[in-house]
Amino acid sequence: MGLHGWGVYAVVGLCLAYFGFRQNLPLRISSALYPLLGRRASGPIGNTVDVVAVFGTLFGVAVSLGYGSQQVNSGLNLLFGVPDSTIVQLGLIAIITAMATLSVVLGLDAGIRRLSEFNIGLAVILLLFVAVAGPTLYLCNMLVENISYYLVTLPEISMTGYRYVEGSQENDFLVDWKLFYWAWWVSWSPFVGMFVARVSRGRTVREFVLGVLLVPTFATFVWFTVFGDTALHLIMAQGASELLDQVSDNASTALFHFLDYFPISGVTSLLATVLVITFFVTSSDSGSLVIDILTAKSGAEPPVWQRVFWAVLEGVVASVLLLAGGMGALRSATLASALPFSLIILVMMYCLYRSLRVEAIKQDTLRYPVGVPPTVGEGRTWKTRLDALVSSPKSDHVQEFLNGVAEPALREVAKHFEARSMSSQIRVEEGRCRLEVDHGAEIDFVYGIRARRFVPPAFALSGMSSRAHKGDDNHYRAEVYLREGGQRYNVISYNQQQLIADVLDQYENHLHFLYILRSREA
DSSP, X not given: OOHHHHHHHHHHHHHHHIIIIISOOOSSGGGGGHHHHGGGGGSHHHHHHHHHHHHHHHHHHHHHHHHHHHHHHHHHHHHHOOOOSHHHHHHHHHHHHHHHHHHHHHOIIIIIIHHHHHHHHHHXXXXXXXXXXXXXXXXXXXXXXXHHHHHHHXXXXXXXXXXXXXXXXXXXXXXXHHHHHHHHHHHHHHHHHHHHHHTOTTOOHXXXXXXXXXXXXXXXXXXXXXXXXXXXXXXXXXXXXXXXXXXXXXXXXXXXXXXXXXXXXXXHHHHHHHHHHHHHHHHHHHHHHHHHHHHSOTTOOOOHHHHHHHHHHHHHHHHHXXXXXXXXXXXXXXXXXXXXXXXXXXXXXXXXXXXXXXHHHHHHHXXXXXXXXXXXXXXXXXXXXXXXXXXXXXXXXXXXHIIIXXXXXXXXXXXXXXXXXXXXXXXXXXXXEEEEEOOTTSOOEEEEEEEEXXXXXXXHHHTOOHHHHTSOOOEEEEEEEETTEEEEEEOTTOOXXXXXXXXXXXHHHHHHHHHHHHHHHO
């Protein structure tokens, strides 16, 4: 599982984190649809979305329990001769569910966190054992090669469905399991996304995306390189061809047959069995906690019996699917639960884009001045300024400002430049005027003001008379532009002195830019 799987988790986690921590909405899937639904996100539509997420998580975890019971059963069969049967697998699901229920009852810190830390510790021990006991130098080389190959073939493997090469058993495997894993990732996305969001508070969007995509993907590369390439080395360099037949016969026993080629295989196989059990216990208890959060009232602490209910229900669903059809039923349940939620993910992506775009515009406006406060003693009061802010100027009003304020102010500045033996000129056109100052071989300074037309704000439309509404309904601004482009701030309420001060501020910035440019080119 590389960038594709964690990309799905990153999208869901980022939506939950952004709307939960940035917009102060409940940490639920429905909150991510707030830009589209508004208050209805907390109504029946939002509840339906959360229910879809609950069922997706429920079936995703249940499918994992079903697969986990088969693999644990295979390990116990090799180690202790326990029969490999559906009855035994049902018993293993019951044991895993009981352990997960106990973990959930103990809570996040006393149960889930400690069990997860124990699980990670076992995984690291087994990983280091195989890496040290196996072809260590070969694995280091293959890690680099695997990452390189993955990056080079990423576009191809992303878009290829292998539909043109169907027919053989190998190609059928590629077609079926690629679709299945996509569905499995989607069904797990509410669960994993919720956990990633909860531990990422205080991070920037860039930090979140890079961390969620790169760190787990690299860990996946290390894991698959150590186990996968060690197995390939056994087959190609040491002639362990029987390992291929063993994997083909029963994939659930592949790990245990693989460990038989290492010292103390009995101990490592037992360790692997415990590892698989704890992996699925932590998946079940964490999934139960996420479902509990999604089904609880906002801000309310879910009761213990509710946690127990969801943990037990996951085991029951896994058992029913296993009895209904084994592997086929598990895969079908994954596809069925992932399809509706994949559509919800697409809507979540749109809502996140819409919200981030609005926030980017808001942040962008804070970079530009919105006007100079009126100077005391010039007959300008706060009421005058407020009138200018809520007014909806017409084109003739802006043209009057350009002729009566802007052009005279720019000519005063140009006259002083000429007195300093600096060539400058004023260009006046319909709806705009600008000052140009020649800097010879360096970049010239340009300061201009132009009339820009906009749709009037809603408050201005509501105040228009019906007679005025029949004319030009557009709203005009006198915006500043420089050589680099528009600066997006309006100066129509400035007087000549304030406008001259703004010209000098921009000119000072231009001189500083030229200084930095000269110093870097020196």
